[in-house]
Amino acid sequence: MTARSIIRLVGTVAALCGALGAARAEVSTVRLAKQFGISYLPLTLMEEEGLLEKQAKARGLDLKAEWLRFTGGSGMNEALLSGNLDLAAGGVGPFLTIWGRTQTNIKVKGVAALNAMPLWLVTVNPDVKSIKDFGPKDKIALPTAKTSIQAITLQMAAEQAFGAGQQGKLDPLTVSMGHPDAQTAMMGGRSEITAHFGAPPFQEMELKDPRARKVLDSYDVMGGAHTFNLVWASSRFITANPKVTEAFLAALEDSLRLIRDDPERAAALWIKAESSKLSQGEAVAIIRAPQNEWTTAPKRMLDYLAYMNRAGLVSAKASAESELFFPVPEAAKIGGPKEAAR
Known part of the structure; x- marks a missing residue:
């Protein structure tokens, strides 16, 4: 073997080691949270169909999803701050609270909205x-x-x-x-x-x-439709886990597509997972109700923030909803439009 071949071999090995090191840098278990109600349907489908694991595998990751259940946003925020949770999901109020309080440290931001629904x-x-x-x-x-x-x-x-x-x-x-x-x-x-x-x-x-x-x-x-639920995380987690983040967003697209294309199956999966007393027809009616939008596009979140600023609940301000969210990775945009049909 010539000196040039040895150099090439060393370079190849170094590149492989670097790639393996980068892959190992991503978490092998991601801890996700959701709460009660059909508004968390996209996450329920993600869990029941193993969509996150499938998308992670497509990106060369052997990922395990650990799903946790909370009854309110404050508990989730505490878990996120203590490092016991990676991706939280809840209403706009708890999100804006932790977003405002972490702008000078771990910088929590939104990953994606889940829906717009009236309460x-x-x-x-x-x-x-x-x-x-x-x-x-x-x-x-x-x-x-x-x-x-x-x-x-x-x-x-x-x-x-x-x-x-x-x-x-x-x-x-x-x-x-x-x-x-x-x-x-x-x-x-x-x-x-x-x-x-x-x-x-x-x-x-x-x-x-x-x-x-x-x-x-x-x-x-x-004064109109507004975001109800969204998913959020710390900047530290998103920065350290770009492929996991891409896999989550792609899995969310898969969930929204299932809701759009086959609401009957989505309803059946949710009823079984939640042991709900709703009939199939009742669940489908809620899923397909025109006022309920299954979308990752945020709506009227700045209106909530403006009130919370005025009431002294949150001091941090934003002039655009994009300031509340992490940029969508380019690799996660390949799956198509971010908004699912009603």
């Missing part, structure tokens, strides 16, 4: 026709008091109804509670819970009872 405040108190009718004997259940998207929306509605400086007027009535427990508590009639600011499918299920009525619609508060 309904439902009550079984026959005397309550609007939020102005709630009294001291009422208790409003929502995922996390003061910081969940439901809590923020309720504050915005209170400001609209009662005037400037009155955004916290209904806060003393709110109780932190996961959606399944809140539904059971309110509809059971044996607890102090008289209202539930929920999410699909709990709000639809509640309104089947003649005692229940919708008091507030978040689309009315926001």
Whole structure:
């Protein structure tokens, strides 16, 4: 073997070692979180169909997905900050809270939106026709008091109804509670819970009872469709795991395509995974409802941020929604348009 051949061989080995080192730098297990409700359908399909693992394998990664379940955004944010969670998923309120608080350190940003959906405040108190009718004997259940998207929306509605400086007027009535427990508590009639600011499918299920009525619609508060759920992560994780990030975004596209092309199958997978009491037809109706959009395009997030800035909940500001999200990797754009059909 000549000296030139040896040099070439050494260079090839070094390149291979470098490539292997880069691959090893990516995590072998990614920890993802979701909450309760059909709004997390894209993530449920990702888990049930092993879509993330498939996309990772296509990129030369042997990746294991570990799915965790939370009842609210605050717990997820704590897990993310402590390093026990890689990708969090929840409402706009908890996301903007951690986004604002981490701009000088780990810099949490959005990875992708999951949907745009209206949130309904439902009550079984026959005397309550609007939020102005709630009294001291009422208790409003929502995922996390003061910081969940439901809590923020309720504050915005209170400001609209009662005037400037009155955004916290209904806060003393709110109780932190996961959606399944809140539904059971309110509809059971044996607890102090008289209202539930929920999410699909709990709000639809509640309104089947003649005692229940919708008091507030978040689309009315926001002036139109808005992002409900999204996925977020720290800059450290995204920077260290570009292929995992690409695989996640590609898997999300696969999920959205399944929802768009075969809502019946998507509904069946979700019902089985969640042991839901919804019928196939009911689940499909929610998935296909025109007000529910399965899209990665953010909507009216700056409106939420503007309120949280004004209320002193978040100090960091943004002039464009793109500032709230990580740039989409070029490799993740190959799969086509980012927005799925309704």
